[in-house]
Amino acid sequence: MSEAATLLEVRDLRVEFRSGLETVHAVNGATFDVRAGETAAILGESGCGKSVTAAAIMRLLPQPPARITAGEIRFDGESVLTMSRPRWRQIAGRRIGMVFQDALSSLNPVFSVGWQIAEAFRVHGEASRAERRRRAIELLDRVGISGAATRVDHFPHQFSGGMRQRVMIAMAVALGPSLLIADEPTTALDVTIQAQIMDLLASLRAEYGMAMVLISHDLGVVSEVADRVAVMYAGRVVESGPTREVLRRPSHPYTLALLRSVPGGKSKAQKLHPIVGSPPDLARMPVGCAFHPRCEMAREICTRVAPPCTVVEGASGATRTVECHFAAEVASGRVA
């Protein structure tokens, strides 16, 4: 795999939500990179901090209650968190586009979709009114909405779920960003539509040469589209590396357990292997490794010491990072 320039760098990101007497540690030192042109997936179950991370990258966290307590986010070498508001507005929408999960609530119900797409051009000072409209129609056409010239004046509620997601995508790629953050873009959609949307995203990515951060809980989707994956658990990236490597030979017990709990294996008679218990209460994180209470291979050290980030050499030579005391054992399959 050729080493492209790093476009987005997230280093030791920590985000807290303060509520009552407790502080919810939503993100606890997440670290990952996204290189130009690649598709990176953040994989995790609900509450693992993946969407909060995305919101932090886009400076969309409501503060308060949220607070970024540590870490750094760099986009193209510039620090996102400390950059001035005007500077950030030049980047948001223009160089980074974002697609949200729920297109219905993410589109403003009282403005036509054309207006909303055109707004992207307007805020970035591009084109005349007529030109903006023309380009909005063009974009709608590009994302596969038939009759774009009339649909441009329609309102979000007049579109179906899949169409709305197409509108969202059109809006996100309007200014040809170099990075697209897609936060569970297909979760609310039916499988056949999901396939359409993923297909659309792939072709747009190729066309614009965009990098994409795909945030998803769906192992299937991630395994099919992502070049690299970062698996998050309890606010940390527990394992990251090339998708194929990570999913085929997981080095972290959580990744392994996740894979084993998904139905769809060949042997139907086999019982599923759920991960026991529930994800940890983010306000009361366990000491040591956050996964140890649910980990089948947890040992004494796991209850005391948080595992360091270790670099593991993969089969194809690509490296990946893992946070587990026994990463090597897990990867080799020595621990059942």
Add this chain to the structure above:
Amino acid sequence: MMRYLGQRALHSAIALGALVMLVFFLVRLTGDPASLYLPIDASVEQRQAFSERHGFDRPVLAQFASFVGDVLRGDFGHSIRKDRPALEVVLEAFPTTLSLAVGTMVIAVVLGVVVGSLAAIRPGGMFDRMSTLTSLGAASAPDFWVAITGILLFAVALGWLPTSGTGGWQYWILPLAVLSLRPFGLLVQVVRGSMLSALGSAYVKTARAKGVGEATVVFVHALRNSGLAVVTVAGDQMVGIVNGAVIVETVFGWPGVGKLMIDAVIQRDFTLVQATILVTATAIFVLNVVIDLLYVLLDPRIRHR
């Protein structure tokens, strides 16, 4: 949409009919107009003659029948007190109340929206706390008390404004201020609440992610979506303003419908009571239609329902 409006019209007509019927019989239970109209020493014969002249001696149902017939012909009867056609009297007073109400609404909505929006930007901030306190106070102050205190303070003690009456713009300040207090207070609360939820919504996130500036986010994206709540509350308050108008018109000597109606009830001027109620209720019906249309204007989702 048309069907909806048609339905609303039908409902309003039924409501109007029921209301008029209710009022017609209720006011006739409130006592004999003769005892109030005629001098205290008037004899029984004089009273009887008075009742006969005005038809109050007839059975109530017969009175109602001829009232309905008259109204359908456009005749709202003759006000005994004013010795003029009741409708004429009401229509004369109507513009005053209407202009008061509209003025009040404009002030309350503009101020309410601005203050409420600003408060929602930094919930819990200094401005938010101050505006919350102010709006609560505004919504909680007895209006007649504010009116009189206002006159004593601003007109008498400070001499900045005329005490009362109608005339140039100075005459509008105190009545409008008094009348808009409550709707203003409520609107601030409502706008703040709906702005808060709008600002927390996903579409605002989308706008921010597009790089839309904060001012546009607040005053275009969020505010437009709070419009429905504003219209609903403002519409409700419009009816309430007639309540306030009674007080304000009484204190400031404004010749409006509110005072007219109260006086008519106190004087048992039945025809005038009926006419004012019919006119007011019709106006409220029209107002409701306007609100419905505003809904449609503000929310495309309703347009396509």
Add this chain to the structure above:
Amino acid sequence: MSDPAATPVAAAAEAVQVRRRLPLWRLLVRDRFALVAAFWLALLVVCMAFGPELLGKAATALDLRARNTPPGSLEKGWLAVLGTDALGRSMLARLVVATRNTMAVALTAITLALLVGGLLGMIAGYVGGWSSHLIMRGADVLQSFPSLLLAVVVLYVLEPRVSNLVVVLAVTRLPVYVRVARAEVLEIRERLFVQAARALGGGRRHILRRHIAPVVAPTLLTILTVDFAVVMLAESSLSFLGIGIQPPEITWGLMVAQGRNHLAVAWWLSFLPGLAIMLAAMSANVLSSWLRTVGDPSQRWRLEAPRGER
């Protein structure tokens, strides 16, 4: 039953997640406005309970030589600390004694409105059909007409006694509860837990009682607190127009109305009861918005958050 302990499912039970919530009173303490409001309302309740018994005599004792004593001095005894009225009666005593009537009128009226309106609204929402139409049209009639005028007409028919006043005020507030209750029921009855109860074979009464009423009630209670202020103001407006509660009964509204005649010489006569109304109404409003915040999971954190970070 088979032995479940061996399954991973049983082990999962160990990790039961208990979401901690602060008890209500601690949330109250954390919101200074709400705390003051609650304290003030509690004080009023005390006045309401014991006021007339403690100060009833002082509230009616004339002293024509000490009339219109301004507040702020203890020279004429502690009862005159808030001044005296046009008959030389202690303002403090009168304010305290008037609490009972004022609060009783407002509370009874809104409780009545809540019970009747809530019930009608629930029927309209759950039963539907012509009864719903009838109820909603009735609410339309009431709502499309200025409540004050309706109250005036009705009070002229019924004569301004306390009981009639309560009924009138209750009737004018009725539509709010009917509408809200109906809207809530329409929404709640589509919720899954109601569907689940229906699937279990639960009848209308079971569902209304077990599932709908308990959910509708808090919403109505929130409105109730706002309405408390509205009704108190309405009562004082009626007194202003001379058709509210009549002397020798006293309410704050009546005191304001009577005091307005003396506004130019003795501002405190109407200022103090006016202030009492305003404070009580404000307290109710503050408490109501606090209740709304507490009840709204997306806003509750504002109260739970540590000071200075809201």
Add this chain to the structure above:
Amino acid sequence: MAASPEQSPGDVVLRVEGLRKHFTTPGGFRRQPVVVRAVDDVSFDLARGETLGVVGESGCGKSTVARTLMRLDEPTAGRALLDGADVFAMGPRELRRARRRMQIVFQDPYASLNPRMTVEEIIAEPWDIHPEVLERRERPERVRALLESVGLRRDHAERYPHQFSGGQLQRIGVARAMALEPEVLICDEPVSALDVSVQAQVVNLLEEIQARLGIAYIFIAHDLAVVRHLSHRIAVMYLGRIVEIGPEAEISEAPRHPYTKALLSAEPRLDLDAESDAAPRQRILLGGEVPSPADPPSGCRFRTRCWKATELCAREAPPLTADPESRSRPPRLVACHFPESDAGS
């Protein structure tokens, strides 16, 4: 797990015949009332102890089937014979009794439990409605036994729903449904709202219960993987109709209906065993979206998105007919003029 139970007509616990559910939207001022055919002529049998999976995209009518079977919505036409007695024709009293035999678990565990009731109250509610089932004094103990049987602790009875996680709540939902010991349990997307790791817990619980009590499930989901894992037979629905129904193995291995085939192929799959990057499996990308059930296409409803559609499909709706190659009894049924065959594709 356990193989499909032997099927004979006598073993049918629930027989659904010609179920239709049409919603009528209110007409407009200048607008005709619109009839939405959410479910249009659905028939199937459910054997004792069997799991029938129902899959389809949103709007295909699968949840409406569940709701009408429970009479949460009144069916427009059809019969649902529960041991021969037509549930749809029952009066309130009979229906109440029938509901002891047929229960439902909903998709959203947070919404399907009343937040103001304790777990004990929630699980005991069925007995409040059917007091004849269990003596009042026995209830606390039964509640706790049920909690244990779904993998929760006895002391959870005193807690409120907000104190539980989604998977635990869904188990409470199952416990409530089990309180009346039904013969048929309709599971309306019971795991869709749950995370994969937790989803597996609930799936295992459902399997365990079925193995223990022999309850028949109608398991509705849009997630093919879960349905395939759990079901003995699968019904695929499209726009209010069953397009294919038959044994799980037959359908997932060799779908006959083009829609079934597309659905299976669109499902993102973890193909961990494929060693090389080469040959990603062939995916059928359906064009367009599901048409509105208010105005379904003529003839075959799937024809607008079908790559095989001909003029015949527009003219004539294909009936559900037995697949001649089916090895099972009753045989797999397919509603297509041009079904796939083992030889084809």
Add this chain to the structure above:
Amino acid sequence: MLHHASVGQRSRLRARIAWPCALSALAIGLGLTASASAAERTVTVVLSEEPDVLEPCQSSRSNIGRVVKQNIVETLVEIDPKDGQITPRLATAWQQVDANTWRFTLREGVKFHDGAAFDAAAAVKSIDRTLHATPIECEIRTKFFGGLKITAKAVDATTLELVTDKPAPILPTMMGTMTITSPSSPMDKATNQPIGTGPYKLDEWKVGQEITLSRFDGYWGPKPQAERARYVWRTESTVRAAMIAAGEADIAANIAVQDATDPKMDFSYPNSETSRLRIDTTRPPLDDRRVRMALNYAIDRGALRGSIFSADVEPSTQLVVPSINGHNPELKVWPYDPDKAMKLLAEARAAGVPVDNEIMMIGRINIYPNATEAMEAMHAMLQAVGLNVKLKMLEVAEWVNILQKPYADDRGPVLLQAQHDNNNGDAVFTVYNKYHCEGANSTICDKKLDQTIEAAEKATGDERRKLWQEAFRIIGDDIIADVPLFHMVGYTRVGSRVNFQPSISTNSELHIEDITFK
């Protein structure tokens, strides 16, 4: 009080008012507003209510009379507010021809505003309109001429003859209420365009806002100073007073006692009203004279006066003011003697009178300023001597039902707050109605009194006065039919621009011609 605070007053005021900022801005505010309206010779009068109509026939109603009477329309004669004597206006002389006939000599050279000449024929037409034009509601007809048939005749151009169906000894006094309008006034309906002979003619009535009059150049009398008069109305006394203080109006016809805080602006005048508590003597325990005495002894009139009532009110002994023909000066004001009251009650109780029956005190809201406080105070005073009294304040319509016959049979003992206005010179307008057995508002039935009243009605001159005085003695001393309270005063606030002396008639008529500029 806020208005003209002298420097000396300020420190005192500051103690009472928590608006120091208001005070400091006071002088500036007044200076600005007062100069604004000084230019034109227009008098602005602020009334408490807007007239419903301007029909001269209704001008006996004070809200109409204040605008219309003697300003727009005049009467043949006037009653002197000082002594009740009759003085000429449109008639210069009058004489009784026989018991049933009076002749009035009319003033010459008088013109109506529309140019028509005022003569006997015009007077006849106007009187006919008032007395016989039934489509017109006419209070003068019902109030003053009810039960009397009058035929008016023009003997010649300046001689008007009035023939009555029964002797009318005080017909000239009654004619003091009869307004004369132009012959062009419609006979079949009421008019809001009164056309009279007065010094002012109606300019415009902007309903709800104001009424303006302008000086009538063809007026027969002396030319008044004010060129125009403007009437506005405000319900709140405080506001009316404030308007004068702020220079927005010149005369506030009546303001409440507590608003009359500035002796330089506020003038009290006896308003011919007399307040009382009417005792229903037919119901126990009020049917006992000792109880009725006790009621009178229990009321501390001295404390009420100058506190709730103005300091200018006069304690009364009877229902008419001293200027009325028939007022009895011999009667004494009841002293305040609670001990005596209690003793009397004890005696009555000992004699078996059910003294402890609940007595209803019924008041009327706003019957006079502080009416409610007054009732509350008296309620407390009566309770203090041990009477079981209950207070109830009623709105006017309900109160009227209690005031007027027919009375409810099941009524209990009632003390009714009432007030009576007689500014028409003779006791006849009072006594029959209030005290005769057949009187519409009477709660007593005494043979001897009825005979005296009937005799007085027919008598004239001294004899008439003596008989009325005897009647008042019977009412006040023998029967004790009332708790007499006060001869009331009104307050008129007059702005600094004009001179105006209010009188007893100011309540019902406000003569613009009497106003002069400083």
